[in-house]
Amino acid sequence: MEAVIIPGDWNVDQILDDLDQHGFSIVDDAYSSEYQHAVSQECLSHLNEFRNAAIQNGVVNNIRSDHILWLQPEFQIS
Template sequence: MEILDLPITWNLEQILDDLAQHGFSVIDNAYPTTFAHEVLNECMDNLQKFRNAGIQNGVQSHIRSDHILWIDTQLEIAQQHIHTLKILSDALNRAFFLGINDVEAHFACYHTGEFYALHRDNPHGKNGRVISTVYYLHETWEEDWGGQLHFKDKNDVWHTLIPKPNRIALFQSDLLHEVQLAQQQRLSITAWLRNDQTIW
């Protein structure tokens, strides 16, 4: 099955099979190097606008310490990634009848010592998040720098995924997962494929 505009490095058949069998999939070398550099630069250029994600309505959460910036239409490079995720959503809808009709996304920055403890993006179906995605933006990453995505798949098997540059992780939003303590600045775009209307 081929879908127009998906990057050639995205093996759709493998993605669909991985999601069906395990509830997650990984795409390495997701985009051409030029685009990867452009979206990283866009992220870096806007770091001063990021806010502490752990503070909601003036209350500090102890579950996370990262910083985020929601992606709007002014962030034109990141919007190209969202466009690609919408194309992928169409394929997921055809394969799994998920009813995905929207994508919400933000840049995320984990400074040294920051983390996101175990949680689910859609616990007990309380929101419209169906598939969670993380696209890693930083140029280099060493295994001992931490920041791994640690998660349990749909078969209750635990995995630890290194945040390699230009890698995308996709997983069911109801899966238990965490971002382990980062030892270096860790940059990404986190996006959710939703079956409702996005509310920020």
């Protein structure tokens, strides 16, 4: 397992409590706006590679209508 360094200004106790209580946590400003823009541009450049998201039984649009693109090693930003 690889160690991950968490920024000191993140409230780790709150994050853990949120995960325990809700299954998710929201961290405001976790990424800079520059990084967010770069990821957005990278996604846009691979827009034609996105696929319909599926569940165990395949693509069922009335249950899940989003689109996915798995991160790839050649993606420089994400």
